[in-house]
Amino acid sequence: MAEHPRPPGPEDSDDAGADAPGSTSPGLEQPPSSAPECPAHTPPRPARRTVLAAGVPGAAAVIGLTALTGPRPARLADPTGDPQLTTALAPHLAGHRHVAVAVLDGSGTTRFGGFGATATREFEIGSVTKTFTGALLAEAVARGEATVDTTVAEVLGAQADASAIADVTFAELTTHTSGLPRLSPDMMLAGWLAALRRKDPYAGRDGDDVIEAALATTPSGRGERSYSNFGVALQGQLLARLANTDYATLLARRVLEPLDLGDTYAPITPAGLRADAPHGHTPTGLRAAPWTMGGSAPAGGIRSTSRDLATYLAAVADGSAPGAAAATEVLLKGEDGERTSMNWFHEDFAGDGSRITWHNGMTGGFAAFVGFDPADGRGIAVLTDTARSVDELGVGVLTGEVVL
Numbered sequence: 041m042a043e044h045p046r047p048p049g050p051e052d053s054d055d056a057g058a059d060a061p062g063s064t065s066p067g068l069e070q071p072p073s074s075a076p077e078c079p080a081h082t083p084p085r086p087a088r089r090t091v092l093a094a095g096v097p098g099a100a101a102v103i104g105l106t107a108l109t110g111p112r113p114a115r116l117a118d119p120t121g122d123p124q125l126t127t128a129l130a131p132h133l134a135g136h137r138h139v140a141v142a143v144l145d146g147s148g149t150t151r152f153g154g155f156g157a158t159a160t161r162e163f164e165i166g167s168v169t170k171t172f173t174g175a176l177l178a179e180a181v182a183r184g185e186a187t188v189d190t191t192v193a194e195v196l197g198a199q200a201d202a203s204a205i206a207d208v209t210f211a212e213l214t215t216h217t218s219g220l221p222r223l224s225p226d227m228m229l230a231g232w233l234a235a236l237r238r239k240d241p242y243a244g245r246d247g248d249d250v251i252e253a254a255l256a257t258t259p260s261g262r263g264e265r266s267y268s269n270f271g272v273a274l275q276g277q278l279l280a281r282l283a284n285t286d287y288a289t290l291l292a293r294r295v296l297e298p299l300d301l302g303d304t305y306a307p308i309t310p311a312g313l314r315a316d317a318p319h320g321h322t323p324t325g326l327r328a329a330p331w332t333m334g335g336s337a338p339a340g341g342i343r344s345t346s347r348d349l350a351t352y353l354a355a356v357a358d359g360s361a362p363g364a365a366a367a368t369e370v371l372l373k374g375e376d377g378e379r380t381s382m383n384w385f386h387e388d389f390a391g392d393g394s395r396i397t398w399h400n401g402m403t404g405g406f407a408a409f410v411g412f413d414p415a416d417g418r419g420i421a422v423l424t425d426t427a428r429s430v431d432e433l434g435v436g437v438l439t440g441e442v443v444l
């Protein structure tokens with residue numbers, strides 16, 4: 041995003057397995073200029089590119105580092121599902137392997153298509169996870185547990201005494217204006233080394249570690265929008281504290297179970313991965329370890345399927361999902377016209393005054409895009425097991441530039 045937060049902001053092997061939401065330093069979504077991201081609508085085509093980059097920060101580190109390894113040519117797997125859909129999508133998926141797509145027409149019909157992937161194949165969704173964390177915030181507000189103005193100190197009490205972020209609010213964390221850096225300062229070196237080895241750069245830190253690291257951090261540029269995986273990780277952990285549980289349990293109880301999203305989960309650690317959890321691939325085709333992200337999972341640790349994301353998007357779009365208000369209550373309006381709600385972005389990609397509600401994601405071996413048009417309920421979810429952006433395709437479908 042044009043200074044949208046850079047989301048986690050989050051290889052070669054076609055087999056499934058375990059072990060792997062946005063950069064040259066670990067983060068989720070928002071690759072640097074060298075990473076594939078998206079262009080903007082006409083007049084300033086570059087605008088869309090900047091905007092979409094916001095969703096891919098953390099993975100950029102991985103992308104940059106693994107680019108040093110010899111490339112392994114990618115081959116798009118055989119098409120599955122709706123043949124008309126896959127025929128239209130294939131030209132836009134060079135460099136990808138397994139891809140799953142769900143397209144909502146706004147009238148209750150969903151089309152599924154893919155390449156070597158059915159609608160129930162599991163993918164890491166990277167920073168798309170942040171929208172689920174936003175839903176948890178909206179739910180906490182609806183239940184009277186918090187408001188968007190609730191501060192870190194009001195959640196943590198004496199634990200936050202003397203902390204420079206004691207008066208930071210949920211509104212600041214969810215709009216990336218808290219002044220917290222993209223990544224926790226204490227993980228920079230270890231994160232880089234993990235990224236170089238194609239491992240999870242967030243591993244080894246639990247929810248308490250995230251909170252303690254945040255309390256020890258002095259914000260910089262507070263009030264200015266600067267994408268922060270660290271800030272959203274803290275947001276999710278504070279919400280779990282309010283509910284006296286852990287993030288994965290809170291997510292399951294308040295969002296996943298009510299929507300019957302049985303294939304969606306936050307593993308938190310490698311031990312939490314399902315037996316058939318697929319691996320992903322770096323942009324150059326090397327096999328990547330899973331990113332389960334530990335205490336930073338609220339920023340990018342969810343795994344899901346195109347079928348579940350279609351259900352989720354439809355419910356968010358029609359207002360029936362738990363925490364659906366997260367996608368509609370705009371909390372920040374930028375001078376450039378960009379708008380941010382509870383971890384959702386709203387962009388006028390077509391340049392006609394209409395706005396798409398969206399988020400993207402990228403980890404070390406996967407990329408994702410979800411978005412919908414609030415005006416008519418049309419939506420799309422694109423998932424790939426290669427850390428290459430699919431934002432341009434997702435936006436193109438929603439604006440009509442890509443005809444299905």
